[in-house]
Amino acid sequence: MSRFLLGIDAGSSVTKAAIFDPAGNEIARGFQRTELKRPQPGWCETDPDAAWEAAKTAIRMALDAASLDGGAIAAIGISAAMVGAWLVDERGNALRPGINWEDSRSQPMLDRRAAADPDFYHRIFLSDGCVMQQGCTLPLVAWLKEHENETLEQAAHVFSYKDFLRMKLTGRAAADRTEAAVAPGSATARDRSPDMLDLFGLTGLSAKLPEAKESESLAGTVTRQAAETTGLREGTPVAIGAGDVPSTVTGASALEDGTTMAILGTTCMIGVISDSPIFTPPDLGLLFTLPGKAWFRAMVNVAGTLNLDWAIRTILGEDGNDPHRFARVEKLIAGIPIGAEGVVFLPYLSESGIIAPVVEPRARAGFHGLTPRHHRGHMLRAVYEGVVLAMRDLLDVLPGGGDEVLLTGGGSASRLWTQMIADALGRTVLVPAGSEFGARGAALLAGTAIGWFPSIRAASLATRSIARRHVPDPAVKPDWDDAFAAYSAHRERVLRKAS
Secondary structure (H helix, E strand, O other): OOOEEEEEEEOOOEEEEEEEOOOOOEEEEEEEEOOEEOOOOOOOEEOHHHHHHHHHHHHHHHHHHOOOOEOOEEEEEEEEOOOOEEEEOOOOOEOOOEEOOOOOOOHHHHHHHHHHOOOHHHHHHHHHOOOOOOOOHHHHHHHHHHHOHHHHHHOOEEEOHHHHHHHHHHOOOOEEHHHHOOOOOEOOOOEOOHHHHHHOOOHHHHHHOOOEEOOOOEEEEOOHHHHHHHOEOOOOEEEOOEEHHHHHHHHOOOOOOOOEEEEEOOOEEEEEEEOOOOOOOOOOOEEEEEOOOEEEEEEEEOOOHHHHHHHHHHHHOOOOOOOOHHHHHHHHHOOOOOOHHHOEEEOOOOOOOEOOOOOEOOOOOEEEOOOOOOOHHHHHHHHHHHHHHHHHHHHHOOOOOOOEEEEEOHHHHOHHHHHHHHHHHOOEEEEEOOOOHHHHHHHHHHHHHOOOOOOHHHHHHHOOOEEEEEOOOHHHHHHHHHHHHHHHHHHHHHHHHHO
């Protein structure tokens, strides 16, 4: 009997597959790491064959961990890192490495277009509600047209990471609205935009972009070949799925209007859910189209836990992916007060810079205030605080939102970090039960697609469960205000220099 749902979540460096029961409880999971390739400065690519192998391995691991065969899976949903550009032929064979969202090769081209048209970026924002990022699909396709046109002409389909994996499972090309709207596309129409295609000179290539469908609709079924290599049952329904952020919001049960949600993962963001698209403040942040006719207006510090992983590798010389990393770091920073005794860290570690509270692709991370009396504990404490204060920076420019913040992402596993967020933001932080919210969101989309739930909003709400509640301590508010003032002063100096 098919009584479980499978969600696949392919991130930049790890692919996960998790099995859920109808109540959204995780039964088992599997994972496989993937390697990002950076063959040139600013480039960020994934080997498509390795990506598919990672997905197959994760699926088999999850089935083995649950002691289930493929026949127990009723439907499959897929989520993955958003946008980028993956080129395939009619059979789904990759024509070049997949380009990821972190890739910045299109920036010189964007600079030229902006110089020729002063309203270039603003026109994009008015359409999709997002600050233009170099790794979005349309600028990358425009770059390919300029530099790899022969390969682009050979492509039958150009789509995103999850779409590539779905085609490997089903043999059919498809796309969804959550990614089409930020390609850039139209947030209001929840779809691609002919105007944006024209803006990037890609109108003649629109046939290579698959029609965008609702995330909770069916894309096809598992093929015999995919079944043989994954352990899944041939004919198992596969949903269209969604990008990683919309899928995570769905899996965290945050689709209700007015919900404030933060994601402390590789990327750090905080935003508010709405029943209509929000385009304020102008030319700042991102606007995600969500399943269930909702939107997520988010402010983003492009690097989140990436900062801590880097610090552990660089300062401690240890593995930043160690599951016990929080305990090790928090032992070293114990006793160091708020403010790290004058050490400030700006967490702008991404090569893409930042897109909130201001847009500055040249912004870079750095420590400030170091003296001989400081040690690695101060630096690690400053990294924790830098990410927290960046979240406060983002919240200050976010329209709307409530008194509670729903927090997901790998960083939420740290009770200390979560309490620091509550204290610094002055808001109660709720941590939902579970961990694989991207995979759970994908699974709920699949369950909705086969009729297990009347709607994706109903599915998301029915599976809501809060594991922890962190209430802000008013006694430490003055200390956090002082820390934020110091952070802001350094931020202003660094951004002036970058610009």
